[in-house]
Amino acid sequence: MTLKRAQDLPEAGLIVEAGNAEAFNTGDWRTYVPVFHAENCIHCLFCWIYCPDSSIKVDTSGDKPQVVGIDLEHCKGCGICAHECPPAAKGKAALVMVREEK
Numbered sequence: 001m002t003l004k005r006a007q008d009l010p011e012a013g014l015i016v017e018a019g020n021a022e023a024f025n026t027g028d029w030r031t032y033v034p035v036f037h038a039e040n041c042i043h044c045l046f047c048w049i050y051c052p053d054s055s056i057k058v059d060t061s062g063d064k065p066q067v068v069g070i071d072l073e074h075c076k077g078c079g080i081c082a083h084e085c086p087p088a089a090k091g092k093a094a095l096v097m098v099r100e101e102k
């Protein structure tokens, strides 16, 4: 393999191929994973608003958007969604972080 010289590399901060983030499985280095308990979800969409990786799957085909799960190919396990998820179902939240077994 021939290594590239420094002057052959793209300048730092440049996006040489826009829109390619979806092609990368960024969920493979996660330590914790959100588990979705649909029965506790009130579809407030706080998780969707706060998720920094757009990993909350939402079905928009009906009258109101419905959270249907997590895109685990891209979720990095940051836990923000579970932190924001209200314990609305008799004190139980729909999103709970658990340690991921590999």
Ligand code: SF4
Binding pocket: 040, 041, 042, 043, 044, 045, 046, 047, 048, 067, 081, 084, 085, 086, 088, 093, 094, 095
């Ligand atoms: S924050 Fe929790 S209750 Fe609200 S939509 Fe997301 S999973 Fe459902």
Ligand code: SF4
Binding pocket: 033, 034, 050, 051, 052, 053, 054, 055, 056, 070, 074, 075, 076, 077, 078, 079, 080, 081, 082
């Ligand atoms: S753990 Fe982080 S990256 Fe994964 S779905 Fe929740 S907010 Fe998004």
